Amino acid sequence: MRTEPSRRAKKVERVSEGIFPYDPYPEQLQFMNDIRSVVGAGGVLVAEACNGFGKTICALSALLPLNRRIIYATRTHEQARQVLEEMERINIKASAQYSAVNLASRHHLCLDRRCSQLSAGDGFEACRILREEDRCAYRWNLKSFAVRLPPILSIGDLRRVGNAKRVCPYYLARKAAESYRVVVAPYQYVFDPAIRERVGLQLAESFLVFDEAHNADAIGLDVLSDTLSDRALSQAKQELQSIGKPSEILDGLIDYLNVNVSDATAAKPGHELYNDMKLALAGVSIASIIDSYSKAVELIRTRKAERGEPPICHLAGVLSFLSLLETSSKECYVALYRRTKYGLKLIEYRCLDPSLATTPVIDQVHGTLIMSGTLAPIELFTQILALSKAQARTYSAIAKPENIRLRIDSSVSTRFSERGEAMMHRYGEKIAETISSTPNGVLVFFPQRGFMLKALDQWQKIGIVEQRDGSMLLGGKRVYVEGEDAAENRTIVEEYKRTAQGEGAVLLCVFRGRNAEGSNFPDEQARGVILVGVPYADISDPFVKARIEYLNRKERGLGERWYVMDAFRAANQAIGRGIRHREDWCIFTLMDQRYSVNLKLLSSWVLSGNIAS
Numbered sequence: 003m004r005t006e007p008s009r010r011a012k013k014v015e016r017v018s019e020g021i022f023p024y025d026p027y028p029e030q031l032q033f034m035n036d037i038r039s040v041v042g043a044g045g046v047l048v049a050e051a052c053n054g055f056g057k058t059i060c061a062l063s064a065l066l067p068l069n070r071r072i073i074y075a076t077r078t079h080e081q082a083r084q085v086l087e088e089m090e091r092i093n094i095k096a097s098a099q100y101s102a103v104n105l106a107s108r109h110h111l112c113l114d115r116r117c118s119q120l121s122a123g124d125g126f127e128a129c130r131i132l133r134e135e136d137r138c139a140y141r142w143n144l145k146s147f148a149v150r151l152p153p154i155l156s157i158g159d160l161r162r163v164g165n166a167k168r169v170c171p172y173y174l175a176r177k178a179a180e181s182y183r184v185v186v187a188p189y190q191y192v193f194d195p196a197i198r199e200r201v202g203l204q205l206a207e208s209f210l211v212f213d214e215a216h217n218a219d220a221i222g223l224d225v226l227s228d229t230l231s232d233r234a235l236s237q238a239k240q241e242l243q244s245i246g247k248p249s250e251i252l253d254g255l256i257d258y259l260n261v262n263v264s265d266a267t268a269a270k271p272g273h274e275l276y277n278d279m280k281l282a283l284a285g286v287s288i289a290s291i292i293d294s295y296s297k298a299v300e301l302i303r304t305r306k307a308e309r310g311e312p313p314i315c316h317l318a319g320v321l322s323f324l325s326l327l328e329t330s331s332k333e334c335y336v337a338l339y340r341r342t343k344y345g346l347k348l349i350e351y352r353c354l355d356p357s358l359a360t361t362p363v364i365d366q367v368h369g370t371l372i373m374s375g376t377l378a379p380i381e382l383f384t385q386i387l388a389l390s391k392a393q394a395r396t397y398s399a400i401a402k403p404e405n406i407r408l409r410i411d412s413s414v415s416t417r418f419s420e421r422g423e424a425m426m427h428r429y430g431e432k433i434a435e436t437i438s439s440t441p442n443g444v445l446v447f448f449p450q451r452g453f454m455l456k457a458l459d460q461w462q463k464i465g466i467v468e469q470r471d472g473s474m475l476l477g478g479k480r481v482y483v484e485g486e487d488a489a490e491n492r493t494i495v496e497e498y499k500r501t502a503q504g505e506g507a508v509l510l511c512v513f514r515g516r517n518a519e520g521s522n523f524p525d526e527q528a529r530g531v532i533l534v535g536v537p538y539a540d541i542s543d544p545f546v547k548a549r550i551e552y553l554n555r556k557e558r559g560l561g562e563r564w565y566v567m568d569a570f571r572a573a574n575q576a577i578g579r580g581i582r583h584r585e586d587w588c589i590f591t592l593m594d595q596r597y598s599v600n601l602k603l604l605s606s607w608v609l610s611g612n613i614a615s
């Protein structure tokens with residue numbers, strides 16, 4: 003006889019499959035099943051599934067029937083837009099009105115240009131002053147606002163309703179987020195405790211979906227880190243003088259930066275910075291400084307607003323740095339002293355443990371789904387994020403194993419000791435050969451931009467790269483080089499894609515760069531992906547060193563394992579550009595002897611294809 007819980011589970015499964023707007027394939031059914039049984043039961047599921055798998059639609063279809071609110075953390079607006087589009091499809095399929103709102107930033111939602119152009123913290127203050135002084139033309143107190151809203155609220159919808167009804171779209175999104183079933187929010191809104199509190203995002207009893215989570219550790223570290231500059235200190239000093247307040251206390255900090263920052267980046271443990279700062283502040287406690295200056299911050303902002311200036315407050319930035327220093331676990335931090343190429347002196351107080359940001363969030367929600375196309379090696383990923391009770395699974399959706407062709411060339415290496423003209427020559431010949439035997443578009447990834455340009459220069463000199471009609475040709479295909487800034491890169495990539503779909507083209511790019519993460523090269527746009535070397539981070543970088551040492555203090559050898567994982571994650575990200583949907587196919591050529599000894603660190607879906615060496 004079937005028991006009550008299993009009957010309930012079957013019913014939920016039927017609803018999940020009933021609202022799924024496509025024909026699910028077996029791996030998708032398995033993934034949805036796992037989401038229901040792990041996340042639905044209050045656990046953490048860490049899932050790696052290849053690009054084009056349909057992770058978003060599976061997550062939504064599995065979780066919606068479980069009748070809890072879903073907080074969907076995204077990295078880009080493109081991702082947020084995709085979530086809302088899938089919600090529309092679910093509503094059509096289910097003939098239902100599941101609701102979803104994009105809780106975007108003021109930058110995207112505010113209709114008042116005096117506020118929308120500012121950074122998050124300054125925009126918050128500008129908005130507060132405009133509201134307090136009744137100078138914003140849009141209604142923001144929406145307690146009694148009773149307009150019927152559409153079930154799906156994208157940024158465009160929110161702005162449309164805001165303009166039509168003269169209400170603030172940002173506060174409209176916040177109000178909708180109180181009752182809507184799915185709240186799509188940027189990572190920072192979910193993981194930064196200060197922002198979370200500011201936007202009133204409640205986590206308890208919800209499901210959390212953490213999408214594109216391969217950067218989870220970087221995001222966790224970012225939200226708990228801060229930077230202090232000599233310029234911010236000087237500007238804070240001027241602000242204090244402009245309102246007639248004593249500013250001498252900041253002189254000690256300015257002197258400290260002048261003495262300690264030099265051209266070579268240096269590092270100190272967090273507690274040493276804390277002790278130094280206490281001395282620089284001549285025994286005045288950080289808590290009392292924050293206390294005595296908090297009123298000055300308000301006065302500075304108000305005076306600026308009165309003069310028609312943006313209410314940016316540098317003193318507030320200095321206080322928030324000191325506050326982080328005072329309240330943080332210093333043993334989990336490193337202080338980096340460095341000078342920028344424009345001569346700015348900086349102290350970066352950087353968190354070394356991403357779990358400090360992610361654990362409090364995961365502990366508060368009911369269940370968590372962490373997913374990405376590239377989390378391998380997944381066990382190490384869960385260890386770094388201290389997800390000891392998480393269940394880790396991998397899923398593949400490649401229609402046929404022959405769609406993936408993986409070739410490892412062990413005769414070359416970018417290992418520092420082996421780099422030289424002869425090795426680059428060999429690389430050039432092999433890359434040209436691979437490109438000429440691959441149809442349409444080929445992406446080639448290099449460890450650094452300098453390395454890539456040097457290789458290109460050498461290949462031109464020895465004729466591996468030819469010049470024809472003003473274009474460079476490699477393996478018979480026209481060469482494009484990744485742009486240095488976003489706008490330049492966009493134009494280059496568009497042109498590359500057009501040529502790739504016709505006579506064929508090569509795009510030279512950098513691991514971890516603009517075209518390695520988050521960009522799309524389906525079908526003919528990438529029939530080949532070539533990796534030149536393994537993208538290990540610069541071991542002499544003091545932050546990399548500090549992370550390795552910190553992890554080794556937690557567990558012997560963990561730091562070195564993280565270092566290798568980080569390199570392979572960047573390689574897996576680049577590989578992920580080649581397959582963008584179930585029927586897509588691509589030839590992957592991994593050119594470094596070190597790939598063959600670390601095969602298990604590649605995403606499992608890549609290994610499901612034909613491997614040759």
Ligand code: SF4
Pocket residue numbers: 108111112113114117118128129130132133138139140141142170171172173
């Ligand atoms: S209330 Fe809304 S529209 Fe007005 S300044 Fe604030 S965010 Fe902008």
